Amino acid sequence: LPTAVERMRGEVSRGTVSVLVNPEFTREGSAIDDFQHPDRVVIGVIDDPNRHGEAALRQLYRDAGAPILVMSGIEAALAKLGSNLFLATKISFANEMASICEAFGAEVDGVVDAMAHDRRIGGAFLGAGVGFGGSCLPHQVGMTVRAAAAAGLSVPMMEAVHTINEDQRLRFVERLTEMLGSIHGRRVAILGLAFKPGTDDIRDAPSLTIARLLLDRGARVRAFDPMVRAREGAAALVPGLQVVGDLDAAVSDAEAVAVVTEWPEFVSIDWRAVRKVMSGCVVLDGRNCLDAEFVRAAGLRYAGFGRRERPEAGRQTIAWPVIPDPTAAARVERVSAPGEAMRQ
Numbered sequence: 001l002p003t004a005v006e007r008m009r010g011e012v013s014r015g016t017v018s019v020l021v022n023p024e025f026t027r028e029g030s031a032i033d034d035f036q037h038p039d040r041v042v043i044g045v046i047d048d049p050n051r052h053g054e055a056a057l058r059q060l061y062r063d064a065g066a067p068i069l070v071m072s073g074i075e076a077a078l079a080k081l082g083s084n085l086f087l088a089t090k091i092s093f094a095n096e097m098a099s100i101c102e103a104f105g106a107e108v109d110g111v112v113d114a115m116a117h118d119r120r121i122g123g124a125f126l127g128a129g130v131g132f133g134g135s136c137l138p139h140q141v142g143m144t145v146r147a148a149a150a151a152g153l154s155v156p157m158m159e160a161v162h163t164i165n166e167d168q169r170l171r172f173v174e175r176l177t178e179m180l181g182s183i184h185g186r187r188v189a190i191l192g193l194a195f196k197p198g199t200d201d202i203r204d205a206p207s208l209t210i211a212r213l214l215l216d217r218g219a220r221v222r223a224f225d226p227m228v229r230a231r232e233g234a235a236a237l238v239p240g241l242q243v244v245g246d247l248d249a250a251v252s253d254a255e256a257v258a259v260v261t262e263w264p265e266f267v268s269i270d271w272r273a274v275r276k277v278m279s280g281c282v283v284l285d286g287r288n289c290l291d292a293e294f295v296r297a298a299g300l301r302y303a304g305f306g307r308r309e310r311p312e313a314g315r316q317t318i319a320w321p322v323i324p325d326p327t328a329a330a331r332v333e334r335v336s337a338p339g340e341a342m343r344q
């Protein structure tokens with residue numbers, strides 16, 4: 001960018017053109033509100049010798065009611081990248097916690113809720129499910145891994161975030177296969193194609209990967225999304241996927257319903273009515289957005305991520321594995337020293 005600006009300066013015979021970076025921190029579906037009520041305004045200075053550019057941006061955001069942070073251009077770019085990488089990490093962390101909860105018979109909802117009460121952690125982006133999609137988080141996580149490798153830098157945490165996110169889509173299909181016993185020839189209804197509610201964006205949407213995996217395994221897949229453009233896009237991108245125009249058409253005669261996007265329309269479904277038109281009884285919640293007991297009360301078999309499929313009444317005792325600690329003896333010896341135990 002600085003080189004391009006220098007060339008343009010010469011072409012128009014102007015000696016000073018300010019070059020700054022002003023990254024946006026907006027979300028699809030709420031971009032206008034996010035722009036009008038930012039948490040912070042970041043200004044990255046690439047070349048602004050007279051500070052005219054910084055002054056202009058400060059004037060633009062004078063009524064934003066948010067801190068204005070001025071830094072170098074590269075720092076501003078990394079602030080934007082770092083924010084998205086951290087959000088992606090929280091999602092993959094939630095999915096890792098869901099796997100741990102499944103292994104030890106716990107409910108991830110309660111675990112995450114307890115964590116969220118800690119002000120240092122908060123509950124945003126800690127939802128377990130099929131993982132993140134869209135044009136930002138998957139791209140930026142993958143880009144960071146590739147750019148780091150090109151620079152000879154190891155980023156194992158980002159590699160794990162990417163791997164966990166990709167694996168969630170496969171785990172979803174494998175869970176559905178397990179619940180049905182076999183996937184070949186089975187009728188599956190996918191509810192939700194956009195990568196999140198409030199948008200028709202299907203770029204790197206989990207639904208597309210899930211639909212392809214199901215079709216590759218011989219399933220007969222029908223899908224519905226409230227957004228017309230999402231339906232049209234998915235139909236064009238996934239050969240063999242039957243996209244329908246309403247919820248009733250999607251679930252009719254389905255042996256399994258797979259909720260992939262947590263649209264309000266799906267959260268508030270009358271599952272008793274759905275059960276009457278389904279030919280099977282499986283509901284797999286890819287966003288942990290449904291009331292499990294309400295779904296089960298309709299006579300359906302429910303499963304989510306990190307949620308017990310058949311929770312037992314009362315408190316459950318978990319047999320945690322005993323992991324040998326090679327430093328234990330040293331610690332015992334240290335604490336056993338005269339006066340040490342009291343100080344501990």
